[in-house]
Amino acid sequence: MKKILLHLALSTQFFFVNCCVNAQIVVKTAQATRISAAPELDGNLDDECWKNVPIATDFIIDNPTPFVPLEQNTEVKVVYDDEAIYIGFMNFDTAPDSILKQLTGRDNDGNSDYCGIIFNCYRDGVTGYKFAVSPLGEQYDARVSTDDEDESWNAVWFCKTEITTKGWVAEYKIPFAALRFPDVQNQSWHFNLEREVRRTRHHAFWSAVDPLGPSYLIQMATLDGIQGIKPPRRIFFYPYASAYYTSNENADGTASTGFSYNGGMDLKLGLSDAFTLDATLIPDFGQTISDQLILNLSAFDIEFSDNRPFFMEGLELFSRAGIFYSRRIGFDEPIGRYDVYDNISATEEVLANPDKDQVINAMKISGRDNKGLGFGFFNAVTAPSYATVRDTETDVQREVQTSPLTNYNVFVFDQNLPNSSYLSLINTSVLRSGGDYDANVTGYEFDLRNKKNTYSLQGTGAMNRKFSKEYATDQQDENLGHAQDISINKLTGNMLWRAGTSYESDNYDPNDLGFLQAPNSRNYYAAAGYNIYKPFGRWNRLWSELSVNYNNLYKPYTFTDVRINGEVGINSRNFNAFGLEYEASPVRGFDYFEPREEGRSFRTYRYHLLRHWISTDYRKVFALDAGVAFAPYENDGRYVFNYRIAPRLRVSDKLFFSYVYSYQSHENDLGFNSWTDDGKQLFGKRDVVSHTNVLNVQYAFGPWMNLNTRFRHYWGYSSYKAFYDLQQDGYLASSDVIGSNRSFNSFTIDMIYKWIFSMGSELSVVWKHSIVNENLEIAPTLIDDIEYTFRQPQNNSFSVRVIFFVDYRSVARAIGREKSAGDLLN
Numbered sequence: 001m002k003k004i005l006l007h008l009a010l011s012t013q014f015f016f017v018n019c020c021v022n023a024q025i026v027v028k029t030a031q032a033t034r035i036s037a038a039p040e041l042d043g044n045l046d047d048e049c050w051k052n053v054p055i056a057t058d059f060i061i062d063n064p065t066p067f068v069p070l071e072q073n074t075e076v077k078v079v080y081d082d083e084a085i086y087i088g089f090m091n092f093d094t095a096p097d098s099i100l101k102q103l104t105g106r107d108n109d110g111n112s113d114y115c116g117i118i119f120n121c122y123r124d125g126v127t128g129y130k131f132a133v134s135p136l137g138e139q140y141d142a143r144v145s146t147d148d149e150d151e152s153w154n155a156v157w158f159c160k161t162e163i164t165t166k167g168w169v170a171e172y173k174i175p176f177a178a179l180r181f182p183d184v185q186n187q188s189w190h191f192n193l194e195r196e197v198r199r200t201r202h203h204a205f206w207s208a209v210d211p212l213g214p215s216y217l218i219q220m221a222t223l224d225g226i227q228g229i230k231p232p233r234r235i236f237f238y239p240y241a242s243a244y245y246t247s248n249e250n251a252d253g254t255a256s257t258g259f260s261y262n263g264g265m266d267l268k269l270g271l272s273d274a275f276t277l278d279a280t281l282i283p284d285f286g287q288t289i290s291d292q293l294i295l296n297l298s299a300f301d302i303e304f305s306d307n308r309p310f311f312m313e314g315l316e317l318f319s320r321a322g323i324f325y326s327r328r329i330g331f332d333e334p335i336g337r338y339d340v341y342d343n344i345s346a347t348e349e350v351l352a353n354p355d356k357d358q359v360i361n362a363m364k365i366s367g368r369d370n371k372g373l374g375f376g377f378f379n380a381v382t383a384p385s386y387a388t389v390r391d392t393e394t395d396v397q398r399e400v401q402t403s404p405l406t407n408y409n410v411f412v413f414d415q416n417l418p419n420s421s422y423l424s425l426i427n428t429s430v431l432r433s434g435g436d437y438d439a440n441v442t443g444y445e446f447d448l449r450n451k452k453n454t455y456s457l458q459g460t461g462a463m464n465r466k467f468s469k470e471y472a473t474d475q476q477d478e479n480l481g482h483a484q485d486i487s488i489n490k491l492t493g494n495m496l497w498r499a500g501t502s503y504e505s506d507n508y509d510p511n512d513l514g515f516l517q518a519p520n521s522r523n524y525y526a527a528a529g530y531n532i533y534k535p536f537g538r539w540n541r542l543w544s545e546l547s548v549n550y551n552n553l554y555k556p557y558t559f560t561d562v563r564i565n566g567e568v569g570i571n572s573r574n575f576n577a578f579g580l581e582y583e584a585s586p587v588r589g590f591d592y593f594e595p596r597e598e599g600r601s602f603r604t605y606r607y608h609l610l611r612h613w614i615s616t617d618y619r620k621v622f623a624l625d626a627g628v629a630f631a632p633y634e635n636d637g638r639y640v641f642n643y644r645i646a647p648r649l650r651v652s653d654k655l656f657f658s659y660v661y662s663y664q665s666h667e668n669d670l671g672f673n674s675w676t677d678d679g680k681q682l683f684g685k686r687d688v689v690s691h692t693n694v695l696n697v698q699y700a701f702g703p704w705m706n707l708n709t710r711f712r713h714y715w716g717y718s719s720y721k722a723f724y725d726l727q728q729d730g731y732l733a734s735s736d737v738i739g740s741n742r743s744f745n746s747f748t749i750d751m752i753y754k755w756i757f758s759m760g761s762e763l764s765v766v767w768k769h770s771i772v773n774e775n776l777e778i779a780p781t782l783i784d785d786i787e788y789t790f791r792q793p794q795n796n797s798f799s800v801r802v803i804f805f806v807d808y809r810s811v812a813r814a815i816g817r818e819k820s821a822g823d824l825l826n
Helices: 002-024 317-322 473-479 782-789 808-825
Strands: 029-031 060-063 074-080 084-092 114-120 127-133 139-145 148-150 158-163 167-175 186-197 202-205 221-227 235-249 255-270 275-281 348-352 359-368 373-382 385-391 397-403 406-417 421-432 438-449 455-467 480-490 495-504 521-530 539-552 559-572 577-585 607-615 622-632 639-650 655-675 681-702 705-726 732-734 742-758 761-775 795-803
Touching: 029 074, 074 186, 074 221, 084 114, 084 186, 114 139, 114 167, 127 158, 127 167, 235 808, 317 359, 317 373, 317 406, 317 421, 317 438, 317 455, 455 473, 607 639, 655 705, 705 782, 742 782
Parallel strands: 029 221
Antiparallel strands: 060 202, 074 084, 084 167, 114 127, 114 186, 127 139, 139 148, 158 167, 186 202, 186 221, 235 255, 235 795, 255 275, 275 359, 348 385, 359 373, 373 406, 385 397, 406 421, 421 438, 438 455, 455 480, 480 495, 495 521, 521 539, 539 559, 559 577, 577 607, 607 622, 622 639, 639 655, 655 681, 681 705, 705 732, 705 742, 742 761, 761 795
C-alpha cells in the first residue's frame, strides 16, 4: 500500500511540475546579421564578421532531465550574406579531453558529441531540414517531418570544427541553395539549435522542447533578420562513371567472368523557390548493399528496404497512404518469367531468364509552396526483359519476352492545414506496352489535429483497379478493390492512446506499385500506454503500451483471431535499458491464408509469448544488447524459443566492431508444405530453425573516408516429422503422402570503401560476395552447414564508381570571369 501511495505522490508531483514548467516555456527569437565579407571556414570564430552580433545561449535539456539548463555553456551566432547562412557554435566544455568523438561515417549515429540546426522555413510544422556535425567534422543532414528524420537526403554544405582548451567550435556555411524558402523580402523562419554532450547523455535545445508535447518540429523558435535574399537558381549535375568486374561460379564447377563499364548522370534542377526536379539518366545501382535474405515459409512476400540512393531520398510525400513501394521498380521479377517454362517444347531448354527488370531512367518532382501545398510527381521506365531459349536438337536459340516496356507513375498532392494537420491525395499507375494488364491505385491520407496538437483524427484509404484486354467493360468491377484505416489518437502527455478500425476488401491489390501481404481482412484495434519522461528514483525514463487487435475476414465477414501485445521498458540513470514484452493469441482462430486457397482455413492454436531484453550503455568501450523469448502453445510439445546476443566493441574512435548472433526455433510448428498430386494441401509438423551471424567492421580514416564491411551468414531450415491433409473444417488428418524438408543458406560480404573528396563528390570501391543456396538436405550442425555453404557456387563483384558534383552557378561564374578577362586583354 505504501508503494502505491508513493507512486501516486510521485505522479502528482510530476504533473504539477510539468504544469508549472510548461507555463514558463518561452518561445525564443534569434536575429541573423547581414555581413559584407564571409568568414573563413577554419573552426575559429575570430573573423571580423562574428564580432558584435547577437548570441544565442542558455540551452535547455529535453533528455534525460527536461527543462533543466545544460551545464556546459553553448554560444551560437548567426550571420548571412547573399550566398549562404553561417552559424558559429562555441561549445564550451569543462573537460575538453573527455569529449567523445567516435567516427562512424556521414549520416551515422556514433558515440560522439554533436551540435546542429533545424530549419522549418515555411513555418508549417510539417517539414524541415537538419544539419549537424561532430567535434571531428563528421556531417549529418536529414529532411525532418513530424515523426521521422530521412537521413538519406544529402545536401552540399560546409563545416569546419576545432577542439580547443575551452571546448569545441563548429563553423557552418549552409548555402541558400541547400534550403527551400519562400520568395519574399523579409524571411521569418522557424528554427532551433541543439547540442548533445555524449559522456553525460544530455541532449538540449536552445528553445525548450517539451517531451510530453508534440514533435520538436512543432515546438520551434523563430529566426528573423534575413532580408533581401532571393531563392537561388538550383542546377546541380552529378555525372558518374563506373566499372565492374564479375566472377560467377556455375553448378558444374565452371566460372564466367566479365567486365562492364557504365556512365550516366543525376540531375537536380530547381524549378522554383520550392520545387525541385531530380532525375537519374542511365542509373547504376550495382553497388547497393545486399538484401538480408531469409527462409520464407509463409504465404506472404517479404518486404525489403530499398537501399538505392535515388529511391531513398526525398520520398516522404510519396509514402502517403502506403501504396508506393519503390522496390517494385527494378527489383520485381518480370511478370512473365515463369510463363516461359510452360511455353517451350519438349526439346527446348531455358538458358537465361532475368530475375529483374532493368531501370532505364527515373525522375521525381517534389516541393511545397508558401501556401502549404505540396506536390510530388514520380516517373520511372523499365526496359523489356527477355529469356533465352535453346533447342537441344538444332542448337537454335530464340528470345522470349518476359516483361514489356513498363512505365511507373506517381502523383501526390499534400495540403498543410492549421495545427500541423494535412490532407493528401495520391495516385499510382503502372502502364505496360502490348497486351499485359495495367494497374491504377488512388489513395488518400489525412491527419487532423486540435489547436494544442494533443489529439488527432488520422485516416488512410485507397481504391485500385486493373485494366486488361481480357476483361469486358461489364467485368471491370471484379478488379475494383478498396481499403481504409481510421483512428483517433492522443498524442501528448504521459498517457497516450489510440483506437481505430481498418479493412482491405477481398479484391484489393495495390501490389503492382505498392506492397500488401494479403487483402480480405477487417481489424479493430486499441492501444494505451503510460510514459514517464523525467528521472525518478534510479531511473531516467519509462515507457509502456498495451494493445488489442480483433481480426476478421472482410468477405465473408467471419472471425479470424485476437492478438494482445504489451511492452514495458525502462532506462536507468546509468543508461542501461531493460524491457519486457508480451504477445498472445488467447483464443483459437482461423488462418485463411496459410492454405493458399480461397475459402479454406486452418485452425490456429492459443499461445503466450514472453520476451525480455537488455541494452547496456553505448558510451562504454564494450556494450551488449541481448534478448530471449519463449512461447508455449496449447498443442503438446509446440513452443517457440528465440535468443539474440549482440556485443559492440569500440576499439578506438576510428575502429568499431559489432556482432549479432540470432537463434530462432519453432518446435513442432504446423504449416503448409506443398500441394499433393491430386490438388490437396499437404501440411506438416516441423521444427523451423534459423541461425543468423552478422559481423560489422567499421574503420574511419577520417571524417571523409571510411571502410565498412558486413559479413552475414544465414541458415534457416524446416525439418518435418509428420504430414497431414487439411480437412474442410480446418483441422488436420494424418496423410500417407510424404513432403520434403527445406534448407536455405545465404552468405554475403559487402565491403564498401568511400571517400568524399569534395562536398557532393565521392569515390567508392565495393566488393560484393554472395552464396545463395536452397536444397532439401539439412546439415547436422551449424558448423557442417557453414562448410557446406562454402562449397557452393560463389559470385563476386568488384566495382569502382566516381561521382562529381557540378554546380551550374559556379561554372557560369567561372565562364563569366574568363570572358571578362578576355575582354580586358582585347
